[in-house]
Amino acid sequence: MNKVIYSILGPLAAIIIALFIGAIIISLIGKDPVEVYGVLFYGTLGNSYGIGQVLFKATPLIFTGLSVAFAFKAGLFNIGAEGQMIIGGFAAAWTGFTFVTLPWIILIPLTIIAAFVGGALWGFIAGYLKAKYGSHEVINTIMLNFIAAALASYLVNEIYGIPATIHTPEVSGSSFLLRFDAITGLFPGSPFNTSFLAAILCTIIFYFIINRTPFGYQIRTLGLNKNAAEYARMKIKKLVVLSMLISGGIAGIGSINFIFGYKHYYELGFSEGAGYIGIAVALIARNNPFAIIITAFFFGILEYGGLTINTMVPKELVTILQALLIILVITFVRIIDVLKIKFLKSA
Amino acid sequence: SKKSVQTTESGKLKVGLVFDVGGRGDKSFNDAAYRGLEKAKNELGVDFEYIEPGPGADREAALRQFATRPDIKLIFGIGFIFTDEITKMAQEFPNKDFACVDYTYDQTKTIPPNLLALEFKEDEGCFLVGAIAGLTTKTQAVGFVGGMESPLIKKFEKSYEAGVKYVNPECKVFISYAGVTGDAFKNPGKGKELALGQYSQGADIIFHASGVTGLGVFEAARETKKLAIGVDSDQYNEAPGFILTSMIKSVDVAVFDCIRQEKDGKFNGGKAETFGLNSKGVDYIYNDKNNNLISEGTRKRAEEIRELIIAGKIATFLK
Amino acid sequence: MIENIFTYAFLLQTLRISVPYFLPSLGAAYSEKGGVVNIGLEGILLTGAFFTTLGTYYTQNIWIGILCGLTAGFLIALIHGIATITFKADQIVSGIALNLFALGLTKFLCRIIFNSSSNSARIPGLETVNIPLLSSIPILNNIFITFCIILLILSQIIFYRSKFGLRLRAVGENPAAADSLGINVLRIRYAGVLISGLLAGLGGAWLAFDQHSFTDGMSAGRGFIALAAMIVGKWKPMGAAAACLVFGFAESISIQFQGTAIPTQFIQMLPYILTIIILAGFIGKSTPPAADGIPYENTNK
């Protein structure tokens, strides 16, 4: 019981302080903090459309968070979820607008596989370079992000694009992922769609692979002690390549939310930096797959929240809050730890 | 929400405007739209609110946010990138009026009756400033700096080049782009290096179509004491003495007119309204600030070309 | 095209482009040699640029502007230090958060102060500086480039010839050993991080002066590239400098090659592909300081 209290005390204090600092900023620019926070809360969590928007924003973050976490389990730092999502997204969209005659039962799995393969290819490059040449995956994945953006730009602008737009043709109707709005009538108007279910499924598979299979055991060993993995005669190079590949693949699937669940085409810039935010999501969730869902939801609130208050204050207020919150949480965890020990000692 | 009830009661028209990625203060496209809003506020007494969304899915959410507000009647989307979203929103909210600047008009689809597409013939303006550049250059080399490489900006590039070649077939045209993502419209550092590169290779006039990135082009012009051409708004003040002219789009006028029609109950959607040289919807700047940079002969020739374009006697687009 | 590469303008361009890579990159070396990963450099560049602009705008004095930029860099680095050194928070998470913070704060203030989401008002730049002797020498007449050269030499000496440098290297490799010799590990780490903040802040100042204004997101990933350069340069000042020059060179080339038959996108990829190739082919493994990224649990406290 005490343990639970202590574990929420830190984040709680952090939230209060962050909101307080935010309130000061809002007052300084002559606005009413209560009103702004009210709108922020109502706009995101206070109505079903807002919740839908938040979940819609959270969906790709679950994928990219899982992607980063998977690599992390193997001791690799994948900064490349952004690029992997771009390539995976393009591959999926291409499949979607090329094989227009396939029925949904085939086409949907096919597009998801394409998204995985595209992302996996991009992850594989970094993994292979690491295994073969020992070159640092952090740098290579950053570089591959830039290259992916340029490549996608080329493909859209020069080859597959619709003139005078920055997107590809629409994907086949049978590859659409339904909106919850359309199925259930919930979250009316929001593009929150069934790719969220894929994200949940992916989380469960992630957990299963990492914690229940010999392969996952090896990945974890590699991540925690590479030398022990080597002495246990695990195939380290293979594991490095495979984990980057899978990590990239997961990020690739993150693209289906936007492409098949919302716009139905590939649009340049669709990723909105989800790959980068995924790093924060994974790290804050301490690479725990289920915590990633919660963290992603929280980031979804902030991602969408900025827009809801944009007519009153610059939406960057939310970015500032987001940053403050992260810094405060990670510091407070420690402060509470210290307090806890002091408390227990004196008790 | 108390406030909003009051404003509707007072009968004041309220307008919502969603900016393009660059947002307010880009001293170019978005600011032109904003000027239209301000003018409407001052002269017509309307109220307005605006949102600056990020890329991706936020555009629709922003439009929707205004569309669901009872007090807002007219909603603007600024930029071709809004084409799909605003069409969709117009269909979903038939009781609201929408207008989109730079709407990409697809002949195969109809425009909803409550949506007004505002199109600008940039190619005409670009051709014209290209011609001015071609006539003014002393080095027989001019340049073009684009933001994100995309079909829209390519159109600027091609018609500018066509204008240059029309008056000066021997003139070299250097072409550079700042990048391949939306960020390429806000990277003045890159813009400056690109421009310096072109100037060092012999260009003496550079036209940019790159949003904020263009400010870097102007810096390069100042530093090397060469000339640059502004875009969308009159950008003379960004580098006084070094801005040969600007290719302006009267986005402000279009926005203002649209609001006035709405106010007068004469909003007339379901169609594309085109602004070209003929209606001064696009133009180049010639006033007492920059007339010392443009020779009398050049000015004359430019005006002739204007007439030819309006008469449809020149293809403004280089294939 | 090739003839364009061997020109003075090209050389100068390469150097200019390298400056905002080099300063944070050198900063990263200080920070990481001491064992603290600072991916917040991207944000520090941005904040440095903003406050340099702000200071210069209000005073019309570039020196006060630089001072403001340095102070901003210092403060952000200080937050990073407090979070990661004192409170042992995860260094990468803190860095990510600070980048977010910088992005939000600068744009927010830009909106409030300059009434623009994209850029500030124009400020004077370095052309106002005139140092009698240097101004006549090509390349060195750019005070930032001169200063970078001085900083590089100085850093090389500090790293390998000074007490602080020795301790910094020790603290990044084996903090427990340094601690057991009576060295205040946390203080040395703070010094490394704060120096990185100052250097990246200065990098931001260069960005601001180079384009005479602040622009939203103007650091444009340079902080990350700087980190990459530092790794390619094997955590050494000279190595980092060389790597930054390679980046600058590649980018310069990509500028020169624009407008040829090759699609722009592929030209834009060039610097990044080059980096990957260099990393795989020529550098080999670069091993970080052994304690890099690991908070030091001071047993005394």
Added chain:
Amino acid sequence: MLAVEMIAITKTFAEKVIANNSISLSVKKGEVHAIVGENGAGKSTLMNILYGMYPPDKGKIQINGNEEIINSPARAIQLKIGMVHQHFMLVPPLTVLENIILGSEPEKNLLLDFKKAKERVSQITSSFKIDVNLETKIENLPVGLQQRVEILKLLYRNAEILILDEPTAVLTPQETNELFNTIDFLKSEGKTIILITHKLNEVKAISDTITVLRHGKVVGVTGTENATIESIARLMVGEDKIYEEKKANIREKKLILEVKNVTVLNENSVEAVKDVSFEINSGEILGIAGVEGNGQHELVEAISSIRKPAKGKITLNNAELKEEHNIAHIPADRHRNGIVMDFSVAENLILGREKENLFKKDITIDESKVKTFAEKLVHEYDIRPVDIDIKIKSLSGGNQQKAVVAREITKNSDLIIASHPTRGLDIKAASFVHNALIKESDKGKAVLLVSSDLAELLKLSDRIAVIYNGQINVIFDADKTNEYELGLYMTGSKVKNE
């Protein structure tokens, strides 16, 4: 006159572990004072408190009769206390000289004064007869020399009270001898030395006074001349008898491992093992004696198929060695290669065995099977505490080692490779590991035992091969040789059996 007096020191970790429970320690000036005790008895903790690394919860410290609060190593250094830690406190990529001066650097014109530093260090090396190249990086030094550097660090700081925590654990007999010579010399110079070791013969040989700790308490203080190894051992482990399994001598011989003309390269592509050949039969223990860094490491990695030999052939049960071969391997460095600190005890007990059918259910690892297995091992091998779900990093070194031994020798493999299997273990834990190895060999397994502890080799092995400079030139029958002879070959003083 007392150099050190620690009075009623108490120290608790993580609210639970009482590492030091009201310990008092008196060390006379100019003596060699040995502190002995089982793993986890609290020796290192007590010394860390003396050196200012941890604050004690309770208790007082007097140095040379004055009460002092030692709240940091810096303060300890001021008081002329120096400590060589159990795990060396060196910075591998720095040079010997840099490591020595670190923290007390001479400066001139704001820069390091390397010249002055070198002069001063050379003076010390010559007067204390310690020989080491100052420009070498620590990472390129053998452990024995690293030990030297640690002592130089103390002398450079003019330490009068020297704490040496298990300095001989990684040394060869020759190196140990040299170290003891140095200690004698230091003592003759009037310095006070506190020595922690598990090797009771060393205690007997070098110390003046002995303090014995058990479970965080002092259980005995005695002058060395009044004690015998047996009496000290009894104090250390209580009434528990230390029993040593005897090797059975009957065995039918079957060739298990054959190493033929094997050459192995190290990381820098230098031949670390040169043209080595030997064989091991079932039921046989082959010892490898050698000074650290003579190729044992590479040889072991080759035989366990972690490293591919450049030349030659290794066969196991007459089949060429493959990666898939099941080989039990107790690695020399358990922290680095043997365990995953952040895994639970149970998880560590299946490391390298995660794919075995024993733990399989479809494509998953069956947790209940793992649990049963782990619980069995924990009991059979007396791994304490009896909790398979705690992280292994919270176990003492001895218990971690037992876990590694348990995991490896329960593998169904005919060959067991054991590298320094008892390094750093107390006598009880060490004899436990010895017994386990003997039992396995009696079951007919072939054992390759690499150790720098010659007593251990002589006791366990049937034959002992000496490796020197990557080559094996002699293989002795264990009962026909002795420490002295082995020592000559190990150090290269003798090369071939004439």
